[in-house]
Amino acid sequence: MESTEAQRSVLRVVMNRWKVAVDAHRPEEVAECFTEDAIFQGLRPYSVGHPGIVQYYDSQPLGLTAEYEVLETRALAEDVLLGYLSVDFSFTDRPTIPVTLGVVLRRQAGEWYIGHYQVARRD
Numbered sequence: 799m800e801s802t803e804a805q806r807s808v809l810r811v812v813m814n815r816w817k818v819a820v821d822a823h824r825p826e827e828v829a830e831c832f833t834e835d836a837i838f839q840g841l842r843p844y845s846v847g848h849p850g851i852v853q854y855y856d857s858q859p860l861g862l863t864a865e866y867e868v869l870e871t872r873a874l875a876e877d878v879l880l881g882y883l884s885v886d887f888s889f890t891d892r893p894t895i896p897v898t899l900g901v902v903l904r905r906q907a908g909e910w911y912i913g914h915y916q917v918a919r920r921d
Contacts, residue, residue: 805871809881812903812910813866821863825855832912833904839916841895861890866899877905878913885917896920 812831819827829848838844838851845851870882883899902914 801868801871802873805873805879806868808879808910809868809871809883809901809903812912813868813881813883813901816912817864817866820855820858823855823858823860823862825852828852828855832915833906836912837914837916841897841917841919859889859891863888869898874902879903879910884920 816828816831819825819831829851832838832848832851835847836851837846838854840854842854845854864885864887866883866885868881868883870880872880874880879902881899881901881903883901885897885899887895887897889895896919897917898920900914900916901912903910904913905911
């Protein structure tokens with residue numbers, strides 16, 4: 799099944815919320831985009847749950863921003879959505895880091911959250 803506009807819309811709502819919090823350097827708000835038991839794999843060793851996500855984003859430099867493009871989506875189940883994105887993390891004092899990002903969104907109590915997040919550098 800190919801991406802649908804409804805799937806892309808759900809993914810954009812979640813990722814826009816994530817982006818706003820990342821760009822504003824608000825680690826607690828970033829973590830609120832994730833499920834309580836989210837598996838998080840940034841560019842360092844992975845963590846599980848909000849404390850690791852807060853710690854990861856709190857350690858990022860001020861001025862970090864994220865620009866993303868949705869590449870693909872797939873509905874894995876009624877309340878589970880896979881997203882594949884291209885993301886550029888920009889800094890004020892160093893080169894941009896281009897990555898691909900895979901996320902699995904889960905709907906809980908009518909709201910969508912990131913349950914799995916994994917990045918890989920792209921060249």
